[in-house]
Amino acid sequence: xxxxxxxDAPDELRFSRVFDAPRELxxxxxxxxxxxxxxxxxxxxxxPRDRITVDARPGGVFETVMxxxxxxxxxxxxxxxxxxxxxxxxxxxxxxSGMQVTTEFVxxxxxxxxxxxxxRFVPEALLAPEAxxxxxxxxxxxxxxxxxxx
Amino acid sequence: MTxxxxxxxxxxxxxxxPTRRAIVSRLARGDATVGELAEPFDMSLPGISKHLKVxxxxxxxxxxxxxxxxxxxxxxxxxxxxxxxxxxNRDLWDERFDKLDALLADMRRPxxxxxxxxxxxxxxx
Numbered sequence: 001x002x003x004x005x006x007x008d009a010p011d012e013l014r015f016s017r018v019f020d021a022p023r024e025l026x027x028x029x030x031x032x033x034x035x036x037x038x039x040x041x042x043x044x045x046x047x048p049r050d051r052i053t054v055d056a057r058p059g060g061v062f063e064t065v066m067x068x069x070x071x072x073x074x075x076x077x078x079x080x081x082x083x084x085x086x087x088x089x090x091x092x093x094x095x096x097s098g099m100q101v102t103t104e105f106v107x108x109x110x111x112x113x114x115x116x117x118x119x120r121f122v123p124e125a126l127l128a129p130e131a132x133x134x135x136x137x138x139x140x141x142x143x144x145x146x147x148x149x150x
Numbered sequence: 151m152t153x154x155x156x157x158x159x160x161x162x163x164x165x166x167x168p169t170r171r172a173i174v175s176r177l178a179r180g181d182a183t184v185g186e187l188a189e190p191f192d193m194s195l196p197g198i199s200k201h202l203k204v205x206x207x208x209x210x211x212x213x214x215x216x217x218x219x220x221x222x223x224x225x226x227x228x229x230x231x232x233x234x235x236x237x238x239n240r241d242l243w244d245e246r247f248d249k250l251d252a253l254l255a256d257m258r259r260p261x262x263x264x265x266x267x268x269x270x271x272x273x274x275x
Binding site: 013015017019020021025026029035038039040041042043115117119 | 239240241242243244245246247248249250251252253254255257258
């Protein structure tokens with residue numbers, strides 16, 4: 001686990017990264033298909049420009065198709081924006097998983113921006129009242145246990 | 151091992167309960183009988199059994215049919231599957247951010263003196 005990561009709330013995952021670029025530019029990268037196509041796919045995975053749809057306003061869609069460079073398998077993802085506040089915040093919900101993703105853009109200086117990703121994993125089963133307790137914090141601890149087992 | 155979405159949901163749902171997490175933690179140190187698992191909790195055997203059934207259905211634990219006290223066993227692969235999901239998600243953002251970092255560096259690289267002249271009019275678009 002890198003220093004950027006923290007599991008700091010019961011049912012949430014957070015990641016952050018600091019970029020040497022102004023906040024407005026970093027924000028534009030996250031909503032402009034011409035930019036997204038260059039980084040949306042992780043290592044070894046492309047995100048073709050012509051298959052990215054961004055309608056950055058509440059209720060608008062955010063669709064991408066990630067294509068595995070090695071075997072061509074495709075991972076379409078559809079999300080709907082919940083909140084768009086340029087240049088400080090983007091929030092969307094992934095339609096298939098119900099995952100809520102919030103991205104905050106924090107200006108640390110004129111040319112320095114921290115991007116904070118905040119994900120809430122809320123499958124149907126976890127909406128039950130008994131499921132309020134923190135599970136990710138516990139899972140994080142389990143990694144320690146399991147490390148000792150293998 | 152790939153875990154089906156359904157299986158993953160079941161694992162997370164099972165782990166959403168603090169008692170069941172404590173049971174899984176205990177089993178990570180070794181197999182245990184229902185009686186042994188009930189000990190640290192202020193809970194009846196039927197109460198513990200109910201939690202064990204949920205864990206069993208989620209695939210996180212298994213129970214031997216043959217032994218007299220039917221010890222519970224943690225299925226490490228199933229738990230790993232749930233943990234993998236979190237790790238995979240973290241890697242996804244890490245790798246995206248690596249690429250975004252490179253993209254931003256490209257965009258902000260100063261125009262070299264020998265390169266093409268900066269098209270100043272574009273700044274006003």
